[in-house]
Amino acid sequence: MENGRYSDSLQGKRVVVTGGASGIGLATALRFALEGSIVTIFDYNKKALDRISTEHPSIHYGVFVDVSNPNEVKRAFHEVDHLMGGIDVLISNAGISVRNRFIDITPEQWRKVIGINLDGIFFTAQEAAKRMLQQEKGVILMTASTNGITGHPYYTDYNASKAGVNLLAKTMSLELAPSIRVNTVCPGYVLTDMQRAEYTPEMLERVNENIPLKRHADPSEIAAMYAFLASDEGAYITGQNIPIDGGELA
Numbered sequence: 001m002e003n004g005r006y007s008d009s010l011q012g013k014r015v016v017v018t019g020g021a022s023g024i025g026l027a028t029a030l031r032f033a034l035e036g037s038i039v040t041i042f043d044y045n046k047k048a049l050d051r052i053s054t055e056h057p058s059i060h061y062g063v064f065v066d067v068s069n070p071n072e073v074k075r076a077f078h079e080v081d082h083l084m085g086g087i088d089v090l091i092s093n094a095g096i097s098v099r100n101r102f103i104d105i106t107p108e109q110w111r112k113v114i115g116i117n118l119d120g121i122f123f124t125a126q127e128a129a130k131r132m133l134q135q136e137k138g139v140i141l142m143t144a145s146t147n148g149i150t151g152h153p154y155y156t157d158y159n160a161s162k163a164g165v166n167l168l169a170k171t172m173s174l175e176l177a178p179s180i181r182v183n184t185v186c187p188g189y190v191l192t193d194m195q196r197a198e199y200t201p202e203m204l205e206r207v208n209e210n211i212p213l214k215r216h217a218d219p220s221e222i223a224a225m226y227a228f229l230a231s232d233e234g235a236y237i238t239g240q241n242i243p244i245d246g247g248e249l250a
C-alpha cells in the first residue's frame, strides 16, 4: 500500500518507535522518516536491526534494547539523548502474543507477556515523559489492540496486557496534560509476522470472513494513524483508545 505525506508538522521531529524492526513498528518508522522526522527504532532482534540499517537508510538509528528491562530502557534513552538530542514523539509498540488456553498459561508465560506488553510500555513511556515534561511538549502513542477492548479467547494474558495499556494511556493523559498528549491505537487484525506465526492460511481466511472490510489491515494503515495523531492535525486528541479494525468491533 502506498504511503502519502501528511503535514509539515512532523518535519525534524525526533521520534522513537519501539519494536521498530518488524511489522507495525517498521511501517511506522518508515512513515515518520517519509514525513521528514528523525527516527530511532528500539528492538531486541539484533539481526533485524542490522538488516534495517542497510535496507532502510531513511531510518536514522537502531538501538538494541529489551523494553521489558527497566535498566536497559534507561540506557537506551540515554543513547537517544546522545543520538538525537532528545525526543518529541514516542511510539511504544513492541509486543508479543502467545496463543494458549487460559487454563494452560504458566506463570512464566504470564510474566513474559505482561513484562513486554505492559511493563515495557510503562518503562519507555516514563523515560520519554521525563524528557517531554522538561521541554513542556511531546506526544506519547502506544499500540494496544481491539483485544484490550473486548475479550478474545486464547489470549488472556495478551488481552489483559492490552487493556492495561489502554488505561495506562488514559491516566497518563490526565496527569501529563496540557503539555503531553497520550493516546493508544487499537488495531484489529494486521498482517505481520506476529499474525503469520500464529494463524494458518485457513485461519486467516476464516478471520477475514468475519471482518466487515473482509481483510486484514496493512501495517502502513496503522502507521498512517500514528502519523496523524503525532502531527499538529491531531493536536486536540488525547486520552483516547482509537480502534482501527475494519469494522470488527462494530
Ligand SMILES: NC(=O)c1ccc[n+]([C@@H]2O[C@H](COP(=O)([O-])OP(=O)(O)OC[C@H]3O[C@@H](n4cnc5c(N)ncnc54)[C@H](O)[C@@H]3O)[C@@H](O)[C@H]2O)c1
Binding pocket: 018, 019, 020, 021, 022, 023, 024, 025, 042, 043, 044, 045, 048, 065, 066, 067, 068, 093, 094, 095, 096, 097, 116, 120, 143, 144, 145, 146, 186, 187, 188, 189, 190, 191, 192, 193, 194, 195
Ligand atoms: N499484528 C496484529 O494483528 C496486531 C493487532 C493488534 C495489536 N498488535 C500489536 O502491535 C504491536 C506490533 O506487532 P506486530 O504485529 O507488528 O508484530 P511483529 O512481531 O511483526 O513486531 C514486533 C516487534 O517487536 C519486537 N519486540 C518484541 N519484544 C520486544 C522487547 N522485549 N524489546 C524490544 N523489542 C521487542 C520484535 O523483535 C519485533 O521486531 C504489538 O504490540 C502487538 O501486540 C498487533
